[in-house]
Amino acid sequence: MPGAIYAEGLVKTFGEVRALDGVDIDVPEGTVLGLLGPNGAGKTTTVRVLTTLIRPDSGRAEVAGIDVVKHPNAVRRSIGLSGQFAAIDDLLTGRENLQMVGQLYQLSANDARRRAGELLERFNLADAADRIAKTYSGGMRRRLDLAAALVVSPPVMFMDEPTTGLDPRNRQQLWQVIQELVAGGTTLLLTTQYLEEADHLADTIAVVDHGKVIARGTSDQLKEQTGGEVIEVVVHDREHATTAEEVLRNLGDGDPVFTEHTRRFSVPVAGGAKLLAEVIRELDTRGVEIDDIGLRRPTLDDVFISLTGHATEEEPAGETDQDDAKDSKGSKGSKDAKGRRSGSKAAARKEAS
Known part of the structure:
Protein backbone atom coordinates (compact mmCIF):
# COMPACT_ATOMS: atom_id res chain seq x y z
CA MET A 1 0.00 0.00 0.00
CA PRO A 2 1.45 3.41 -0.94
CA GLY A 3 2.67 5.63 1.88
CA ALA A 4 1.39 9.06 2.90
CA ILE A 5 3.66 10.54 0.21
CA TYR A 6 4.04 8.46 -2.94
CA ALA A 7 5.51 9.16 -6.36
CA GLU A 8 6.26 6.89 -9.28
CA GLY A 9 8.20 7.78 -12.41
CA LEU A 10 7.95 11.58 -12.06
CA VAL A 11 9.34 13.43 -15.08
CA LYS A 12 9.53 17.21 -15.46
CA THR A 13 11.42 19.21 -18.06
CA PHE A 14 11.99 22.93 -18.50
CA GLY A 15 13.17 23.54 -22.02
CA GLU A 16 16.29 21.44 -22.42
CA VAL A 17 16.66 20.89 -18.67
CA ARG A 18 15.32 17.55 -17.44
CA ALA A 19 14.73 18.47 -13.82
CA LEU A 20 13.10 15.14 -12.89
CA ASP A 21 13.99 11.95 -14.72
CA GLY A 22 11.79 9.23 -13.24
CA VAL A 23 11.73 10.00 -9.50
CA ASP A 24 10.19 7.33 -7.23
CA ILE A 25 9.33 8.11 -3.59
CA ASP A 26 7.39 6.24 -0.90
CA VAL A 27 7.13 7.74 2.60
CA PRO A 28 5.21 5.69 5.20
CA GLU A 29 2.78 7.56 7.42
CA GLY A 30 4.35 9.15 10.50
CA THR A 31 7.94 9.01 9.22
CA VAL A 32 10.51 11.48 7.89
CA LEU A 33 12.14 11.19 4.47
CA GLY A 34 15.27 13.26 3.96
CA LEU A 35 15.64 14.23 0.30
CA LEU A 36 19.28 15.05 -0.27
CA GLY A 37 21.38 16.00 -3.26
CA PRO A 38 23.61 18.66 -4.77
CA ASN A 39 22.29 21.97 -6.04
CA GLY A 40 20.27 21.43 -9.21
CA ALA A 41 19.60 17.77 -8.43
CA GLY A 42 15.80 18.15 -8.56
CA LYS A 43 14.88 18.29 -4.88
CA THR A 44 12.84 21.50 -4.99
CA THR A 45 11.17 20.49 -8.27
CA THR A 46 10.06 17.25 -6.59
CA VAL A 47 8.58 19.20 -3.67
CA ARG A 48 6.75 21.55 -6.05
CA VAL A 49 5.19 18.65 -7.93
CA LEU A 50 4.08 16.94 -4.72
CA THR A 51 2.59 20.16 -3.34
CA THR A 52 0.66 20.86 -6.58
CA LEU A 53 2.64 24.00 -7.46
CA ILE A 54 3.64 22.51 -10.83
CA ARG A 55 2.35 19.58 -12.85
CA PRO A 56 4.62 16.68 -13.84
CA ASP A 57 5.05 15.87 -17.53
CA SER A 58 4.53 12.19 -16.72
CA GLY A 59 4.38 9.80 -13.79
CA ARG A 60 1.96 9.91 -10.90
CA ALA A 61 1.97 11.08 -7.31
CA GLU A 62 -0.33 10.87 -4.32
CA VAL A 63 -0.25 12.75 -1.03
CA ALA A 64 -2.44 11.52 1.83
CA GLY A 65 -3.94 9.09 -0.69
CA ILE A 66 -5.00 11.92 -3.05
CA ASP A 67 -3.79 12.29 -6.63
CA VAL A 68 -1.86 15.57 -6.91
CA VAL A 69 -2.87 16.16 -10.54
CA LYS A 70 -6.51 15.10 -10.43
CA HIS A 71 -7.43 16.64 -7.06
CA PRO A 72 -4.94 19.43 -6.26
CA ASN A 73 -7.31 21.40 -4.01
CA ALA A 74 -7.91 18.37 -1.81
CA VAL A 75 -4.15 17.83 -1.54
CA ARG A 76 -3.64 21.46 -0.49
CA ARG A 77 -6.12 21.02 2.36
CA SER A 78 -4.05 18.11 3.68
CA ILE A 79 -0.54 19.57 3.63
CA GLY A 80 1.68 22.25 5.07
CA LEU A 81 4.57 23.72 3.10
CA SER A 82 7.60 25.75 4.07
CA GLY A 83 9.59 26.64 0.97
CA GLN A 84 13.14 27.87 0.57
CA PHE A 85 12.12 31.52 0.86
CA ALA A 86 9.88 33.00 3.53
CA ALA A 87 6.38 33.61 2.12
CA ILE A 88 5.09 36.21 4.55
CA ASP A 89 3.37 39.57 4.15
CA ASP A 90 5.86 42.33 5.03
CA LEU A 91 3.08 44.84 5.74
CA LEU A 92 1.46 42.69 8.44
CA THR A 93 2.76 42.06 11.93
CA GLY A 94 3.94 38.60 12.89
CA ARG A 95 0.71 37.98 14.77
CA GLU A 96 -1.43 39.22 11.86
CA ASN A 97 0.43 36.95 9.43
CA LEU A 98 -0.38 33.86 11.47
CA GLN A 99 -3.98 34.91 12.16
CA MET A 100 -4.50 35.51 8.45
CA VAL A 101 -3.23 32.03 7.60
CA GLY A 102 -5.52 30.53 10.24
CA GLN A 103 -8.57 32.29 8.79
CA LEU A 104 -7.62 31.26 5.24
CA TYR A 105 -7.82 27.72 6.63
CA GLN A 106 -11.30 28.66 7.94
CA LEU A 107 -10.43 28.76 11.61
CA SER A 108 -12.62 31.09 13.62
CA ALA A 109 -11.15 34.48 14.51
CA ASN A 110 -10.73 33.38 18.15
CA ASP A 111 -9.08 30.06 17.21
CA ALA A 112 -6.77 31.79 14.73
CA ARG A 113 -5.76 34.31 17.39
CA ARG A 114 -5.13 31.57 19.96
CA ARG A 115 -3.10 29.44 17.54
CA ALA A 116 -1.04 32.45 16.47
CA GLY A 117 -0.15 33.15 20.10
CA GLU A 118 0.92 29.53 20.66
CA LEU A 119 3.18 29.51 17.61
CA LEU A 120 4.73 32.89 18.37
CA GLU A 121 5.76 31.57 21.79
CA ARG A 122 6.98 28.28 20.32
CA PHE A 123 9.25 30.00 17.79
CA ASN A 124 10.56 32.71 20.18
CA LEU A 125 8.73 35.49 18.35
CA ALA A 126 6.37 36.64 21.11
CA ASP A 127 8.39 39.80 21.86
CA ALA A 128 8.20 40.83 18.18
CA ALA A 129 4.64 39.64 17.60
CA ASP A 130 3.20 43.11 17.00
CA ARG A 131 6.02 44.47 14.84
CA ILE A 132 5.50 44.51 11.07
CA ALA A 133 7.33 41.67 9.38
CA LYS A 134 9.53 43.87 7.18
CA THR A 135 11.43 44.87 10.34
CA TYR A 136 12.27 41.22 11.12
CA SER A 137 15.75 39.80 10.62
CA GLY A 138 16.26 37.00 8.10
CA GLY A 139 16.20 34.35 10.83
CA MET A 140 13.01 35.78 12.36
CA ARG A 141 11.30 35.80 8.96
CA ARG A 142 12.29 32.17 8.48
CA ARG A 143 10.83 31.19 11.84
CA LEU A 144 7.60 33.08 11.10
CA ASP A 145 7.28 31.27 7.78
CA LEU A 146 7.74 27.91 9.49
CA ALA A 147 5.15 28.85 12.11
CA ALA A 148 2.68 29.71 9.33
CA ALA A 149 3.15 26.24 7.84
CA LEU A 150 2.11 24.71 11.17
CA VAL A 151 -1.02 26.77 11.89
CA VAL A 152 -3.40 23.87 11.24
CA SER A 153 -1.08 20.94 12.15
CA PRO A 154 -1.50 19.20 8.76
CA PRO A 155 -1.11 15.40 8.47
CA VAL A 156 1.59 15.81 5.78
CA MET A 157 4.35 18.43 5.85
CA PHE A 158 6.89 19.48 3.23
CA MET A 159 9.93 21.47 4.36
CA ASP A 160 12.32 22.66 1.67
CA GLU A 161 15.64 23.49 3.38
CA PRO A 162 13.77 24.81 6.44
CA THR A 163 16.74 25.73 8.63
CA THR A 164 18.72 27.72 6.06
CA GLY A 165 19.63 31.03 7.69
CA LEU A 166 18.88 29.91 11.24
CA ASP A 167 21.51 30.08 13.96
CA PRO A 168 22.45 26.83 15.75
CA ARG A 169 20.10 27.47 18.71
CA ASN A 170 17.07 28.10 16.51
CA ARG A 171 18.00 25.16 14.29
CA GLN A 172 18.00 22.87 17.32
CA GLN A 173 14.66 24.30 18.37
CA LEU A 174 13.16 23.56 14.96
CA TRP A 175 14.50 20.02 15.12
CA GLN A 176 12.61 19.59 18.39
CA VAL A 177 9.42 20.92 16.79
CA ILE A 178 9.81 18.49 13.88
CA GLN A 179 10.34 15.55 16.24
CA GLU A 180 7.20 16.51 18.17
CA LEU A 181 5.19 16.72 14.95
CA VAL A 182 6.33 13.29 13.78
CA ALA A 183 5.71 11.79 17.22
CA GLY A 184 2.12 13.06 16.84
CA GLY A 185 1.69 11.22 13.52
CA THR A 186 2.72 13.85 10.96
CA THR A 187 4.49 12.61 7.82
CA LEU A 188 7.36 14.82 6.66
CA LEU A 189 9.41 15.19 3.51
CA LEU A 190 12.48 17.27 4.26
CA THR A 191 15.06 18.63 1.85
CA THR A 192 18.24 19.93 3.38
CA GLN A 193 21.84 20.87 2.65
CA TYR A 194 22.81 20.10 6.26
CA LEU A 195 23.86 16.47 6.39
CA GLU A 196 23.82 16.55 10.19
CA GLU A 197 20.14 17.51 9.94
CA ALA A 198 19.29 14.48 7.81
CA ASP A 199 21.32 12.25 10.10
CA HIS A 200 19.43 13.58 13.12
CA LEU A 201 15.86 13.69 11.78
CA ALA A 202 15.32 11.36 8.83
CA ASP A 203 14.05 7.79 9.20
CA THR A 204 15.10 7.16 5.61
CA ILE A 205 17.16 9.15 3.11
CA ALA A 206 16.85 9.38 -0.67
CA VAL A 207 19.85 10.76 -2.53
CA VAL A 208 18.90 12.63 -5.71
CA ASP A 209 21.27 13.56 -8.53
CA HIS A 210 20.55 14.65 -12.12
CA GLY A 211 16.82 14.26 -11.49
CA LYS A 212 17.02 10.62 -10.33
CA VAL A 213 17.03 8.85 -6.98
CA ILE A 214 20.46 7.18 -7.01
CA ALA A 215 20.41 5.69 -3.50
CA ARG A 216 18.02 5.23 -0.61
CA GLY A 217 18.06 3.74 2.85
CA THR A 218 18.67 4.65 6.46
CA SER A 219 21.66 6.78 7.35
CA ASP A 220 23.51 3.70 8.60
CA GLN A 221 22.70 1.72 5.47
CA LEU A 222 24.03 4.46 3.21
CA LYS A 223 27.19 4.77 5.27
CA GLU A 224 27.76 1.02 5.04
CA GLN A 225 27.60 1.27 1.25
CA THR A 226 30.45 3.76 1.32
CA GLY A 227 32.89 1.43 3.01
CA PRO A 298 31.95 7.23 7.18
CA THR A 299 29.78 10.36 7.37
CA LEU A 300 26.97 11.43 5.07
CA ASP A 301 29.54 13.76 3.51
CA ASP A 302 31.53 10.67 2.54
CA VAL A 303 28.32 9.12 1.16
CA PHE A 304 27.69 12.15 -1.03
CA ILE A 305 31.20 12.29 -2.38
CA SER A 306 31.12 8.55 -3.07
CA LEU A 307 27.73 8.60 -4.82
CA THR A 308 27.83 11.90 -6.70
CA GLY A 309 31.50 12.80 -6.95
CA HIS A 310 31.01 16.11 -5.14
CA ALA A 311 29.74 17.52 -1.85
CA THR A 312 26.16 18.69 -1.34
CA GLU A 313 26.85 22.38 -1.56
CA GLU A 314 28.65 22.11 -4.89
CA GLU A 315 26.93 22.39 -8.24
CA PRO A 316 27.93 19.71 -10.75
CA ALA A 317 30.30 21.10 -13.38
CA GLY A 318 28.64 22.03 -16.64
CA GLU A 319 25.12 22.03 -15.22
CA THR A 320 22.72 24.88 -14.74
CA ASP A 321 20.73 24.82 -11.55
CA GLN A 322 17.58 23.04 -12.59
CA ASP A 323 15.43 24.80 -10.04
CA ASP A 324 16.79 28.20 -11.08
CA ALA A 325 16.09 27.31 -14.70
CA LYS A 326 12.54 26.47 -13.77
CA ASP A 327 12.09 29.73 -11.88
CA SER A 328 13.36 31.83 -14.79
CA LYS A 329 11.13 30.09 -17.30
CA GLY A 330 8.11 30.26 -15.00
CA SER A 331 8.63 33.68 -13.45
CA LYS A 332 5.47 35.21 -14.94
CA GLY A 333 3.36 32.40 -13.56
CA SER A 334 4.98 32.79 -10.16
CA LYS A 335 4.13 36.49 -10.09
CA ASP A 336 0.53 35.74 -11.03
CA ALA A 337 0.33 33.19 -8.22
CA LYS A 338 1.70 35.72 -5.75
CA GLY A 339 -0.84 38.24 -6.93
CA ARG A 340 -3.68 35.84 -6.32
CA ARG A 341 -2.31 34.97 -2.92
CA SER A 342 -2.02 38.65 -2.00
CA GLY A 343 -5.66 39.11 -2.97
CA SER A 344 -6.62 36.25 -0.67
CA LYS A 345 -4.61 37.84 2.14
CA ALA A 346 -6.36 41.15 1.65
CA ALA A 347 -9.73 39.43 1.76
CA ALA A 348 -8.79 37.62 4.93
CA ARG A 349 -7.70 40.87 6.57
CA LYS A 350 -10.94 42.51 5.61
CA GLU A 351 -12.94 39.60 6.99
CA ALA A 352 -10.90 39.59 10.21
CA SER A 353 -11.51 43.28 10.74
Whole structure:
Protein backbone atom coordinates (compact mmCIF):
# COMPACT_ATOMS: atom_id res chain seq x y z
CA MET A 1 0.00 0.00 0.00
CA PRO A 2 1.45 3.41 -0.94
CA GLY A 3 2.67 5.63 1.88
CA ALA A 4 1.39 9.06 2.90
CA ILE A 5 3.66 10.54 0.21
CA TYR A 6 4.04 8.46 -2.94
CA ALA A 7 5.51 9.16 -6.36
CA GLU A 8 6.26 6.89 -9.28
CA GLY A 9 8.20 7.78 -12.41
CA LEU A 10 7.95 11.58 -12.06
CA VAL A 11 9.34 13.43 -15.08
CA LYS A 12 9.53 17.21 -15.46
CA THR A 13 11.42 19.21 -18.06
CA PHE A 14 11.99 22.93 -18.50
CA GLY A 15 13.17 23.54 -22.02
CA GLU A 16 16.29 21.44 -22.42
CA VAL A 17 16.66 20.89 -18.67
CA ARG A 18 15.32 17.55 -17.44
CA ALA A 19 14.73 18.47 -13.82
CA LEU A 20 13.10 15.14 -12.89
CA ASP A 21 13.99 11.95 -14.72
CA GLY A 22 11.79 9.23 -13.24
CA VAL A 23 11.73 10.00 -9.50
CA ASP A 24 10.19 7.33 -7.23
CA ILE A 25 9.33 8.11 -3.59
CA ASP A 26 7.39 6.24 -0.90
CA VAL A 27 7.13 7.74 2.60
CA PRO A 28 5.21 5.69 5.20
CA GLU A 29 2.78 7.56 7.42
CA GLY A 30 4.35 9.15 10.50
CA THR A 31 7.94 9.01 9.22
CA VAL A 32 10.51 11.48 7.89
CA LEU A 33 12.14 11.19 4.47
CA GLY A 34 15.27 13.26 3.96
CA LEU A 35 15.64 14.23 0.30
CA LEU A 36 19.28 15.05 -0.27
CA GLY A 37 21.38 16.00 -3.26
CA PRO A 38 23.61 18.66 -4.77
CA ASN A 39 22.29 21.97 -6.04
CA GLY A 40 20.27 21.43 -9.21
CA ALA A 41 19.60 17.77 -8.43
CA GLY A 42 15.80 18.15 -8.56
CA LYS A 43 14.88 18.29 -4.88
CA THR A 44 12.84 21.50 -4.99
CA THR A 45 11.17 20.49 -8.27
CA THR A 46 10.06 17.25 -6.59
CA VAL A 47 8.58 19.20 -3.67
CA ARG A 48 6.75 21.55 -6.05
CA VAL A 49 5.19 18.65 -7.93
CA LEU A 50 4.08 16.94 -4.72
CA THR A 51 2.59 20.16 -3.34
CA THR A 52 0.66 20.86 -6.58
CA LEU A 53 2.64 24.00 -7.46
CA ILE A 54 3.64 22.51 -10.83
CA ARG A 55 2.35 19.58 -12.85
CA PRO A 56 4.62 16.68 -13.84
CA ASP A 57 5.05 15.87 -17.53
CA SER A 58 4.53 12.19 -16.72
CA GLY A 59 4.38 9.80 -13.79
CA ARG A 60 1.96 9.91 -10.90
CA ALA A 61 1.97 11.08 -7.31
CA GLU A 62 -0.33 10.87 -4.32
CA VAL A 63 -0.25 12.75 -1.03
CA ALA A 64 -2.44 11.52 1.83
CA GLY A 65 -3.94 9.09 -0.69
CA ILE A 66 -5.00 11.92 -3.05
CA ASP A 67 -3.79 12.29 -6.63
CA VAL A 68 -1.86 15.57 -6.91
CA VAL A 69 -2.87 16.16 -10.54
CA LYS A 70 -6.51 15.10 -10.43
CA HIS A 71 -7.43 16.64 -7.06
CA PRO A 72 -4.94 19.43 -6.26
CA ASN A 73 -7.31 21.40 -4.01
CA ALA A 74 -7.91 18.37 -1.81
CA VAL A 75 -4.15 17.83 -1.54
CA ARG A 76 -3.64 21.46 -0.49
CA ARG A 77 -6.12 21.02 2.36
CA SER A 78 -4.05 18.11 3.68
CA ILE A 79 -0.54 19.57 3.63
CA GLY A 80 1.68 22.25 5.07
CA LEU A 81 4.57 23.72 3.10
CA SER A 82 7.60 25.75 4.07
CA GLY A 83 9.59 26.64 0.97
CA GLN A 84 13.14 27.87 0.57
CA PHE A 85 12.12 31.52 0.86
CA ALA A 86 9.88 33.00 3.53
CA ALA A 87 6.38 33.61 2.12
CA ILE A 88 5.09 36.21 4.55
CA ASP A 89 3.37 39.57 4.15
CA ASP A 90 5.86 42.33 5.03
CA LEU A 91 3.08 44.84 5.74
CA LEU A 92 1.46 42.69 8.44
CA THR A 93 2.76 42.06 11.93
CA GLY A 94 3.94 38.60 12.89
CA ARG A 95 0.71 37.98 14.77
CA GLU A 96 -1.43 39.22 11.86
CA ASN A 97 0.43 36.95 9.43
CA LEU A 98 -0.38 33.86 11.47
CA GLN A 99 -3.98 34.91 12.16
CA MET A 100 -4.50 35.51 8.45
CA VAL A 101 -3.23 32.03 7.60
CA GLY A 102 -5.52 30.53 10.24
CA GLN A 103 -8.57 32.29 8.79
CA LEU A 104 -7.62 31.26 5.24
CA TYR A 105 -7.82 27.72 6.63
CA GLN A 106 -11.30 28.66 7.94
CA LEU A 107 -10.43 28.76 11.61
CA SER A 108 -12.62 31.09 13.62
CA ALA A 109 -11.15 34.48 14.51
CA ASN A 110 -10.73 33.38 18.15
CA ASP A 111 -9.08 30.06 17.21
CA ALA A 112 -6.77 31.79 14.73
CA ARG A 113 -5.76 34.31 17.39
CA ARG A 114 -5.13 31.57 19.96
CA ARG A 115 -3.10 29.44 17.54
CA ALA A 116 -1.04 32.45 16.47
CA GLY A 117 -0.15 33.15 20.10
CA GLU A 118 0.92 29.53 20.66
CA LEU A 119 3.18 29.51 17.61
CA LEU A 120 4.73 32.89 18.37
CA GLU A 121 5.76 31.57 21.79
CA ARG A 122 6.98 28.28 20.32
CA PHE A 123 9.25 30.00 17.79
CA ASN A 124 10.56 32.71 20.18
CA LEU A 125 8.73 35.49 18.35
CA ALA A 126 6.37 36.64 21.11
CA ASP A 127 8.39 39.80 21.86
CA ALA A 128 8.20 40.83 18.18
CA ALA A 129 4.64 39.64 17.60
CA ASP A 130 3.20 43.11 17.00
CA ARG A 131 6.02 44.47 14.84
CA ILE A 132 5.50 44.51 11.07
CA ALA A 133 7.33 41.67 9.38
CA LYS A 134 9.53 43.87 7.18
CA THR A 135 11.43 44.87 10.34
CA TYR A 136 12.27 41.22 11.12
CA SER A 137 15.75 39.80 10.62
CA GLY A 138 16.26 37.00 8.10
CA GLY A 139 16.20 34.35 10.83
CA MET A 140 13.01 35.78 12.36
CA ARG A 141 11.30 35.80 8.96
CA ARG A 142 12.29 32.17 8.48
CA ARG A 143 10.83 31.19 11.84
CA LEU A 144 7.60 33.08 11.10
CA ASP A 145 7.28 31.27 7.78
CA LEU A 146 7.74 27.91 9.49
CA ALA A 147 5.15 28.85 12.11
CA ALA A 148 2.68 29.71 9.33
CA ALA A 149 3.15 26.24 7.84
CA LEU A 150 2.11 24.71 11.17
CA VAL A 151 -1.02 26.77 11.89
CA VAL A 152 -3.40 23.87 11.24
CA SER A 153 -1.08 20.94 12.15
CA PRO A 154 -1.50 19.20 8.76
CA PRO A 155 -1.11 15.40 8.47
CA VAL A 156 1.59 15.81 5.78
CA MET A 157 4.35 18.43 5.85
CA PHE A 158 6.89 19.48 3.23
CA MET A 159 9.93 21.47 4.36
CA ASP A 160 12.32 22.66 1.67
CA GLU A 161 15.64 23.49 3.38
CA PRO A 162 13.77 24.81 6.44
CA THR A 163 16.74 25.73 8.63
CA THR A 164 18.72 27.72 6.06
CA GLY A 165 19.63 31.03 7.69
CA LEU A 166 18.88 29.91 11.24
CA ASP A 167 21.51 30.08 13.96
CA PRO A 168 22.45 26.83 15.75
CA ARG A 169 20.10 27.47 18.71
CA ASN A 170 17.07 28.10 16.51
CA ARG A 171 18.00 25.16 14.29
CA GLN A 172 18.00 22.87 17.32
CA GLN A 173 14.66 24.30 18.37
CA LEU A 174 13.16 23.56 14.96
CA TRP A 175 14.50 20.02 15.12
CA GLN A 176 12.61 19.59 18.39
CA VAL A 177 9.42 20.92 16.79
CA ILE A 178 9.81 18.49 13.88
CA GLN A 179 10.34 15.55 16.24
CA GLU A 180 7.20 16.51 18.17
CA LEU A 181 5.19 16.72 14.95
CA VAL A 182 6.33 13.29 13.78
CA ALA A 183 5.71 11.79 17.22
CA GLY A 184 2.12 13.06 16.84
CA GLY A 185 1.69 11.22 13.52
CA THR A 186 2.72 13.85 10.96
CA THR A 187 4.49 12.61 7.82
CA LEU A 188 7.36 14.82 6.66
CA LEU A 189 9.41 15.19 3.51
CA LEU A 190 12.48 17.27 4.26
CA THR A 191 15.06 18.63 1.85
CA THR A 192 18.24 19.93 3.38
CA GLN A 193 21.84 20.87 2.65
CA TYR A 194 22.81 20.10 6.26
CA LEU A 195 23.86 16.47 6.39
CA GLU A 196 23.82 16.55 10.19
CA GLU A 197 20.14 17.51 9.94
CA ALA A 198 19.29 14.48 7.81
CA ASP A 199 21.32 12.25 10.10
CA HIS A 200 19.43 13.58 13.12
CA LEU A 201 15.86 13.69 11.78
CA ALA A 202 15.32 11.36 8.83
CA ASP A 203 14.05 7.79 9.20
CA THR A 204 15.10 7.16 5.61
CA ILE A 205 17.16 9.15 3.11
CA ALA A 206 16.85 9.38 -0.67
CA VAL A 207 19.85 10.76 -2.53
CA VAL A 208 18.90 12.63 -5.71
CA ASP A 209 21.27 13.56 -8.53
CA HIS A 210 20.55 14.65 -12.12
CA GLY A 211 16.82 14.26 -11.49
CA LYS A 212 17.02 10.62 -10.33
CA VAL A 213 17.03 8.85 -6.98
CA ILE A 214 20.46 7.18 -7.01
CA ALA A 215 20.41 5.69 -3.50
CA ARG A 216 18.02 5.23 -0.61
CA GLY A 217 18.06 3.74 2.85
CA THR A 218 18.67 4.65 6.46
CA SER A 219 21.66 6.78 7.35
CA ASP A 220 23.51 3.70 8.60
CA GLN A 221 22.70 1.72 5.47
CA LEU A 222 24.03 4.46 3.21
CA LYS A 223 27.19 4.77 5.27
CA GLU A 224 27.76 1.02 5.04
CA GLN A 225 27.60 1.27 1.25
CA THR A 226 30.45 3.76 1.32
CA GLY A 227 32.89 1.43 3.01
CA GLY A 228 34.50 0.72 6.35
CA GLU A 229 36.13 2.90 8.93
CA VAL A 230 38.67 5.68 8.52
CA ILE A 231 41.70 6.54 10.64
CA GLU A 232 42.60 10.21 10.85
CA VAL A 233 45.98 11.39 12.10
CA VAL A 234 47.23 14.95 12.67
CA VAL A 235 51.05 15.06 12.72
CA HIS A 236 52.77 17.64 14.91
CA ASP A 237 55.47 18.55 12.37
CA ARG A 238 55.20 18.48 8.59
CA GLU A 239 58.71 17.02 8.45
CA HIS A 240 57.23 13.77 9.79
CA ALA A 241 54.53 13.63 7.12
CA THR A 242 56.47 11.29 4.84
CA THR A 243 57.08 8.78 7.62
CA ALA A 244 53.46 8.95 8.79
CA GLU A 245 52.25 8.40 5.23
CA GLU A 246 54.42 5.30 4.93
CA VAL A 247 53.04 3.85 8.18
CA LEU A 248 49.44 4.49 7.18
CA ARG A 249 49.93 3.05 3.69
CA ASN A 250 51.38 -0.14 5.14
CA LEU A 251 48.61 -0.62 7.70
CA GLY A 252 45.62 0.91 5.89
CA ASP A 253 43.42 -0.33 3.03
CA GLY A 254 44.20 2.44 0.58
CA ASP A 255 46.34 5.46 -0.15
CA PRO A 256 46.41 8.01 2.67
CA VAL A 257 45.02 11.46 1.85
CA PHE A 258 46.98 14.40 3.29
CA THR A 259 45.50 17.86 3.93
CA GLU A 260 48.44 20.25 3.98
CA HIS A 261 47.06 23.17 6.01
CA THR A 262 45.74 20.96 8.83
CA ARG A 263 48.56 18.37 8.69
CA ARG A 264 45.84 15.71 8.69
CA PHE A 265 46.05 12.25 7.10
CA SER A 266 43.02 10.04 6.52
CA VAL A 267 43.06 6.45 5.30
CA PRO A 268 40.39 3.71 5.03
CA VAL A 269 41.03 0.76 7.32
CA ALA A 270 39.64 -2.59 8.42
CA GLY A 271 40.30 -3.73 11.95
CA GLY A 272 38.77 -1.08 14.16
CA ALA A 273 40.27 -0.21 17.54
CA LYS A 274 42.84 -3.00 17.36
CA LEU A 275 44.36 -1.53 14.20
CA LEU A 276 44.21 1.97 15.68
CA ALA A 277 46.39 0.80 18.58
CA GLU A 278 48.83 -0.75 16.12
CA VAL A 279 49.07 2.51 14.16
CA ILE A 280 49.78 4.44 17.36
CA ARG A 281 52.54 2.00 18.35
CA GLU A 282 54.16 2.11 14.91
CA LEU A 283 54.10 5.91 14.74
CA ASP A 284 55.65 6.10 18.20
CA THR A 285 58.35 3.58 17.24
CA ARG A 286 59.19 5.63 14.14
CA GLY A 287 59.42 8.83 16.17
CA VAL A 288 56.36 10.53 14.66
CA GLU A 289 54.83 12.98 17.13
CA ILE A 290 51.07 13.42 16.65
CA ASP A 291 48.59 16.04 17.84
CA ASP A 292 45.48 13.94 17.30
CA ILE A 293 44.40 10.51 16.12
CA GLY A 294 41.01 8.87 15.84
CA LEU A 295 38.88 6.20 14.24
CA ARG A 296 35.58 7.19 12.66
CA ARG A 297 32.81 5.71 10.57
CA PRO A 298 31.95 7.23 7.18
CA THR A 299 29.78 10.36 7.37
CA LEU A 300 26.97 11.43 5.07
CA ASP A 301 29.54 13.76 3.51
CA ASP A 302 31.53 10.67 2.54
CA VAL A 303 28.32 9.12 1.16
CA PHE A 304 27.69 12.15 -1.03
CA ILE A 305 31.20 12.29 -2.38
CA SER A 306 31.12 8.55 -3.07
CA LEU A 307 27.73 8.60 -4.82
CA THR A 308 27.83 11.90 -6.70
CA GLY A 309 31.50 12.80 -6.95
CA HIS A 310 31.01 16.11 -5.14
CA ALA A 311 29.74 17.52 -1.85
CA THR A 312 26.16 18.69 -1.34
CA GLU A 313 26.85 22.38 -1.56
CA GLU A 314 28.65 22.11 -4.89
CA GLU A 315 26.93 22.39 -8.24
CA PRO A 316 27.93 19.71 -10.75
CA ALA A 317 30.30 21.10 -13.38
CA GLY A 318 28.64 22.03 -16.64
CA GLU A 319 25.12 22.03 -15.22
CA THR A 320 22.72 24.88 -14.74
CA ASP A 321 20.73 24.82 -11.55
CA GLN A 322 17.58 23.04 -12.59
CA ASP A 323 15.43 24.80 -10.04
CA ASP A 324 16.79 28.20 -11.08
CA ALA A 325 16.09 27.31 -14.70
CA LYS A 326 12.54 26.47 -13.77
CA ASP A 327 12.09 29.73 -11.88
CA SER A 328 13.36 31.83 -14.79
CA LYS A 329 11.13 30.09 -17.30
CA GLY A 330 8.11 30.26 -15.00
CA SER A 331 8.63 33.68 -13.45
CA LYS A 332 5.47 35.21 -14.94
CA GLY A 333 3.36 32.40 -13.56
CA SER A 334 4.98 32.79 -10.16
CA LYS A 335 4.13 36.49 -10.09
CA ASP A 336 0.53 35.74 -11.03
CA ALA A 337 0.33 33.19 -8.22
CA LYS A 338 1.70 35.72 -5.75
CA GLY A 339 -0.84 38.24 -6.93
CA ARG A 340 -3.68 35.84 -6.32
CA ARG A 341 -2.31 34.97 -2.92
CA SER A 342 -2.02 38.65 -2.00
CA GLY A 343 -5.66 39.11 -2.97
CA SER A 344 -6.62 36.25 -0.67
CA LYS A 345 -4.61 37.84 2.14
CA ALA A 346 -6.36 41.15 1.65
CA ALA A 347 -9.73 39.43 1.76
CA ALA A 348 -8.79 37.62 4.93
CA ARG A 349 -7.70 40.87 6.57
CA LYS A 350 -10.94 42.51 5.61
CA GLU A 351 -12.94 39.60 6.99
CA ALA A 352 -10.90 39.59 10.21
CA SER A 353 -11.51 43.28 10.74
